[in-house]
Amino acid sequence: MGVRDGASPAPPEGYVHRPIVEFFTGLSCPSCMGGPHQDMERLLMEGYRDPSQPYTGVVFHELNGGGVDDLATDESRERMRHYQPGISGTPDAEFDGGYIELGGMTAPGGAVTYENGKEAIQRCKEREDAGINPRHPLQNLRNPFKYVNLKVKQFYEPGVITAMVEVEYVGASSLVPTSLNAEVYAFVTEMDVTAYSLVEEGPVVNNFVFRGYAIKGVTVTLSPGESKTLVGEWRIPSRLPVPVKPQDLVVVAAVYDLDDTSSEYMDSGNMAAVPRAIQSSNPIATAYDGGWSPPEVRNIVVGEGKGGKLRVEAYLDSEKGITSAYLFYSRDSTQVNFTALKMNLTGEEICDDSGVCYAYGPGTAYVEFSPPEGWGGRMVIVAYDSEGVPVCSEYINATASPGGVKEVSGGISSASYTYGGVVLILLGLALLAGKLTSRIKAAWSMWVALLLLAGGVAAAVYPAIGGGKTSKAPDFTVETTEGESISLQDLKGKVVLLDVMSTTCSGCEEVLQIMESLYPDYKDDVVFISVSVDPADTMEVLRSFKEEKGIEWTLASDVNREIFTRYGITQIPKLYIIDGEGRITYQHLGPPKASDLEDALRSTLVGSATPLKVSSLGGGVGLTAIALLAGIMMFFSPCSFPLLPGYISYTVARTGGGGMRKGIKMGLVASLGIFTLFLLLGVVVALLGWTVSRYLIYLEPVIGAALVILGIALLKGLNLPISKITQPIKGALYRALPSRATSGMEGGSGGFFAYGLGYAAGAASCTTPVLLAVIFLGLSTGGFLGALYTFVIFSLAMATLMVLFTALSVAGSERLIKGSRRWMHTIEKAGAVILIIVGIYFIWYFLSIEVL
Incomplete structure (x- = not known):
């Protein structure tokens, strides 16, 4: 986005103004919890989940004269007094620093509702247009709208959230060049906070909860084309009524023009002469405006590491490179107190022109630790890219026991299904026999017996249909184009790259090209095998195919359908990496990125890869x-x-x-x-x-x-x-x-x-x-x-x-x-x-x- 010369009232091409919504509420406030609280949560969540809807939000909790709200703080009360210096009231929503106000003591812009909120955001966005307010034609001359680009970065170190806010002043909607005199705030907000509501008589989940300031009212003065970067930090308090979950913190920054106290109309804005916001953003919105995607965290694996420790591993990817990743795990039964562990990063390093490496490309993050005996709780991974954009993975459940560590994630083991099914079948047969011998005379007994039998059969067969979870690669024997038989057991002690494919699948050819690029560098350490599961691929067809494509590694046929069924194959191409102990460390459906596959091979070769739990139909x-x-x-x-x-x-x-x-x-x-x-x-x-x-x-x-x-x-x-x-x-x-x-x-x-x-x-x-x-x-x-x-x-x-x-x-x-x-x-x-x-x-x- 180019810099304006300050002499044209038109907005810069591609400029995006993100209004900020500051909502004041109370969990003991009946008029808040009767609809406005839920409406504003819905409105703000829409903007958070979809950064193409440009606006941000912060929710300040208040006691407002009494009641109970464990999320209310002195700083949140101070912020409410900023907008309502006299008698205050909630619910109150301030759009762009009071340019439009809904609710409060006088409700100048209307009641706090979802519909009114959507309309207010749209009206705030129209501020960037250089139109003339017919009711106040001189307002634009007195308070021209100033165009600011805002970039927000956030980073985490144990106990501290650091915010970096870059403010770039582009120009103003006036014919006369105007400097920018503004205050910058970086609000630290938290998502998914559970607190007690006296009105609801129970716990309520809250989002965008104001927790503190990383930057508070720092003044900047800029001329068109100038920029300034502010850095601030917020130390996470150790004692609060509702503990802070660091993994759920989001920094929201906003710039308030000290020379602008205007309102859309005199009767719809806040009457207090406070600075109006002219721009806001958060890290996710910064990534969206910059045209790149936030980081990705996927393929989380929980297993047993060295010395019986719990090992957690995940695959990370980012266009900007990953600079850090943390594992947060709940340390007690409350599931709200979390301990942070910094994860080790592996992958291709990203370096600048001077050779200084500052991030990792697509790669793996892992950490090993010893939880208390009998521990069980939730875990989540947060990764940060080089631009300070965080991403939080899905929560997973795990337990630790003297016999090792196992991932539970709320599921039931395959054996439990089968054993439970057998019990139901036996009960059904016993009831059926009793009915047939007239020892049980109730009319419903036959139908109950049939239901028990049906339920038992369904439970017993479920592991076979859904596939049991195992990290051990099922054994198989295939016939190669050279007429030899190779089994997985024969390859014990070697790393195997298994490609399940057919000669007529376009995606399979792409996989072959990726394997061809890796084969020269890894042929001495990895056994490459491509196996066709298509019965139409006869040995003659495979030999011709191998010659045509120039395949240098083993090409074989799944003659006994062992791979097809034991690995639960329903789609191809599918890739597996099997380590020397016969454990699956990688699987991917469809053509993967060559770098991802290479990283998986490297981590398997050096022994840092964690075995995966995959579905198999071959279990007893x-x-x-x-x-x-x-x-x-x-x-x-x-x-x-x-x-x-x-x-x-x-x-x-x-x-x-x-x-x-x-x-x-x-x-x-x-x-x-x-x-x-x-x-x-x-x-x-x-x-x-x-x-x-x-x-x-x-x-x-x-x-x-x-x-x-x-x-x-x-x-x-x-x-x-x-x-x-x-x-x-x-x-x-x-x-x-x-x-x-x-x-x-x-x-x-x-x-x-x-x-x-x-x-x-x-x-x-x-x-x-x-x-x-x-x-x-x-x-x-x-x-x-x-x-x-x-x-x-x-x-x-x-x-x-x-x-x-x-x-x-x-x-x-x-x-x-x-x-x-x-x-x-x-x-x-x-x-x-x-x-x-x-x-x-x-x-x-x-x-x-x-x-x-």
Whole structure:
């Protein structure tokens, strides 16, 4: 912005006038808390969040004759007397130093409302225009508006806030050159302050709260084109009714023209002859007016450092470079007393022409400390760029325990979800069994049982769908274009840069270019691997692609879909850095900045990188939960469940009321039949499916559609050919049971084993989509062993239910038979809903895979 010659009344091109709003309120003032307080908070917050709306604000709290307000101070009362030297009243809003006043004792400009406040700000902004006030035509000659550029910087050192205010006088809206005689203030305000309100009868969150002055009424005299920089500091008091949170402090500076006491109209401004404000700003507004963005703080990681200390690390970025960063953590249970720790900065240094380095480019900030044993509280990071613009990260929660440090952030662990789900499932099954045996007669019991089962299933499966959090990189084996197999386990002790990609993704090519620029400098210390997860990328395609692009590092195919599923890949390209201990220290979706990736590689190589907590679908908890769900669905399938009443009758006949112990024994024999069939089936399917596992992804929508169709058919009561499947099995079993039951095994154990085989065969015959879903999950998470594992788990789930119902058959006999028949339809409907949900999930998962 150019400097005016002082002889033209037109505002400088691009000039922005930011009015300042000084609002006086009281937490014990009914007329304040009845609307004006909230309206002005809303108005000021809009300007703070959006610096394109040019205005700033400071809120002064007053007792105003009595009441309780722990945010009121002698300095805030003194400021109110500045505008209201006689009898004062709140609420009162002074715009541009009283150029317009709302509220107060006489409310010259109207009441304090949001609408009036917005209008007052707009009218103040019009002051910069050199128009003639028709009611006071000589006012512009007496008090020309002076154009000032204002830059505000703020810095923090423990216990002190430093403000640097640069005042540049551009010129005035008059034909005669005029000097500037002004006072400069730097108000220290605080955001997010909780204090008690007598009116609200509870705590109230306040913003823009005046805490003190860094610069108070310093006089400057400037000619057009001159500038001056003022520096002041505010020492944070250690004892206040409401402690100061340094991370939430914002400096607001304003310039008041000592020669201007004008008002918009004589009846709308403050009647006191006090200087009017001609410019204001804060660090965020300074950055906006200067055309650069405030710093960024992201990827905060809380982990265990050296010697069991708590380590906090974050990625920082700024166009102007980062000069300092602080971690603030609450030191007691009140969550309002914070301790500041200066963080170490790493990254590319920014130096001036003389070689003096003053800031860091994009890089990492970290600190390690030892909190008290059993500590738990909030933490936040504040970073400052070289222009004194601060940024405050989101608050995070953490706890410290003798076993180490863990981030909690209000969440629940994956294991807790699964274990809680299992408990709900067991309660649901117990209630269901009680209802079927008529031991529980309440009509609501069946629906409660179904709700418990549904909730348990959802909780148990949640970790698998959402992914468990882990810093350990899941192992994988890939096939390279040279025909070799490489596993992550083989690379233990080395730093690995893993690029998950495909040959047809434009973003992937950009990542390859970045890797190509880094490869010459890091090829001796880092293992570069690009792995395609696209089944269409055959080995021939990959070899041609490698030759075409001139890729010098390893290019491989995710033949077993292990990376795709274990790392929860839904979008590509995706980058990971894995350290020598197999921990993920960096992940990024889409093409990163080359400097960011290089900084992450450097910090991993020197051992300063903190392991990240990332989502993974390959954990045993999630796999077990889904296999457990499949087993329950198979047991209550519409093909096998109709066999249950006949099985109960057979159990009662064969055991002859031998008691619960004998019922459990026979149930174990029947469950052995279920387990045997599915174990054999699992081995065969796993061996066959492993050879085509890379193409199973294309079965996802087919499996999902089949599950949805089957579920809708059952829900609508459509005539499925279930009896054609179940009746032959039942007939064959009934014909075979007498001879097998008397084959020399006490109590007819062979018959129970045969019935278990038949029940398993019936379940598998009409729930093929469920079987395929389990096969796909097992193959994609763990190859042959993964598929076999899922078969074992869901076989055990079915077997457990068989033992339960066998034992209850002895205890409940006819009541269980009648109950199972009575509630068969309801259970079938519930199973249909579950089938639809699972089918929709499979379709959604397939469609969610994106290429960036």
